[in-house]
Amino acid sequence: MTRRGRGAHVQIDALSHRYRRGSGPVLADVSLEIAPGSRVALIGRSGCGKSTLLHLIAGLATPTLGAIHIDGRRVTGPDPSRVVMFQEPCLLPWLTAARNVGLGLSFLGRREGRKEKIAALLDLVGLSAFADRNAQDLSGGQQQRVALARALAVEPDLLMLDEPFSALDALTRAALQRDVRAIAERLGLTLILVTHDIAEAVALCDRAVVLAGEPGRIVADLTFDLPADRSPLDPRFAEARARLYAALAGDLAPPEAATEASPPTPSVRPVPVERSFSHA
Ligand SMILES: Nc1ncnc2c1ncn2[C@@H]1O[C@H](COP(=O)(O)OP(=O)(O)OP(=O)(O)O)[C@@H](O)[C@H]1O
Ligand SMILES: [Mg+2]
Structure with missing residues (x-):
C-alpha cells in the first residue's frame, strides 16, 4: 500500500434530513467543511444524528434539503472512494x-x-x-x-468510522485508535469518526464537531493542537478532553442555563444555534 491519496475535501451546505415524509427532521441546517487529509470527529449524544450524517456523506441516503459535495462533485450515491467501517x-x-x-x-x-x-x-x-x-x-x-x-x-480518499471500536476492551481500542490515526496520516486520507467517546475523539482526531438536539445541529467546533503520537497521559490530552467535555456538557445543561450567553472557552468555536431543542 504505497499510494498516498490526496484526501477527500468534504463540503456540506445547509443540510437537513428527515427519514420519512411527515416524520420530524433528525438533522437541521448542518453546514460543515472538512479539509483534505484532516481527521474529524462527529460527537454527540445518542440519537443526535451522527450516523445519519455519516450515511449521507457516504451516499447511502440522500439529504432532504441541502447538498454534500466531495472534491467538488455532488454526492448522489455510494462510491468506492469513500468507505465506512x-x-x-x-x-x-x-x-x-x-x-x-x-x-x-x-x-x-x-x-x-x-x-x-x-x-x-x-x-x-x-x-x-x-x-x-x-x-x-x-x-x-x-x-x-x-x-x-x-x-x-x-x-479510498475518505475513511468513515461509525463507533468501530466500541465493542473492544480499552487497551485493544487504544492500540487500534493509534494505528488508524497513523495509517490515515501515512496514506493522506480524510478521516471522519463518529463516536460518543470523548477520549476516542481526542486520540484519533484533530478536530471535533459537536452535534446536539433533536433535530441534531452543530453546536460547537473544536480543534486540538496535539502531537501525532499523542498519549492519554499527556496533560495536553487531558486539557483537550476537558474542552470537549465542556462543549458537550452545553447540551446537558438545563434549558434556561443553556440560553444564557456564557463566555466562550478559548479555542472552542461556538456555532450560533437556536437552542430550541429539548434537553431530555
Ligand atoms: N432508518 C431510519 N428510519 C427512521 N428514523 C431513523 C432511521 N435511522 C435513524 N433514525 C432516527 O434518526 C435519529 C438519529 O439517529 P442516528 O442513528 O443518526 O443517531 P446517532 O447520533 O448515530 O445515535 P447513536 O449514538 O445512538 O448511534 C434518531 O431519532 C433515530 O431514531
Ligand atoms: Mg449512531
Whole structure:
C-alpha cells in the first residue's frame, strides 16, 4: 500500500434530513467543511444524528434539503472512494483474513498485483502472521483490523468510522485508535469518526464537531493542537478532553442555563444555534 491519496475535501451546505415524509427532521441546517487529509470527529449524544450524517456523506441516503459535495462533485450515491467501517466488522467468517481483505479488490475487479497488495495491507494493519487464519478464529480487535485492511484495499480518499471500536476492551481500542490515526496520516486520507467517546475523539482526531438536539445541529467546533503520537497521559490530552467535555456538557445543561450567553472557552468555536431543542 504505497499510494498516498490526496484526501477527500468534504463540503456540506445547509443540510437537513428527515427519514420519512411527515416524520420530524433528525438533522437541521448542518453546514460543515472538512479539509483534505484532516481527521474529524462527529460527537454527540445518542440519537443526535451522527450516523445519519455519516450515511449521507457516504451516499447511502440522500439529504432532504441541502447538498454534500466531495472534491467538488455532488454526492448522489455510494462510491468506492469513500468507505465506512461499522461497529461490527462484517467479515465472511469462513474465509481467511487474506481472502476477506481480497473482497475489497474483487469488488473493483482488480486482479493485478493482488497477492502483494493483500500482503501489504495485512502488514499495514499488523496482521501479517494471521493471513491464513479464518476470520471466525480471530479476536474482535483482529477482526476490526481485517475490516480496516479490506476498507483500505479500494484505496479510498475518505475513511468513515461509525463507533468501530466500541465493542473492544480499552487497551485493544487504544492500540487500534493509534494505528488508524497513523495509517490515515501515512496514506493522506480524510478521516471522519463518529463516536460518543470523548477520549476516542481526542486520540484519533484533530478536530471535533459537536452535534446536539433533536433535530441534531452543530453546536460547537473544536480543534486540538496535539502531537501525532499523542498519549492519554499527556496533560495536553487531558486539557483537550476537558474542552470537549465542556462543549458537550452545553447540551446537558438545563434549558434556561443553556440560553444564557456564557463566555466562550478559548479555542472552542461556538456555532450560533437556536437552542430550541429539548434537553431530555
Ligand atoms: N432508518 C431510519 N428510519 C427512521 N428514523 C431513523 C432511521 N435511522 C435513524 N433514525 C432516527 O434518526 C435519529 C438519529 O439517529 P442516528 O442513528 O443518526 O443517531 P446517532 O447520533 O448515530 O445515535 P447513536 O449514538 O445512538 O448511534 C434518531 O431519532 C433515530 O431514531
Ligand atoms: Mg449512531
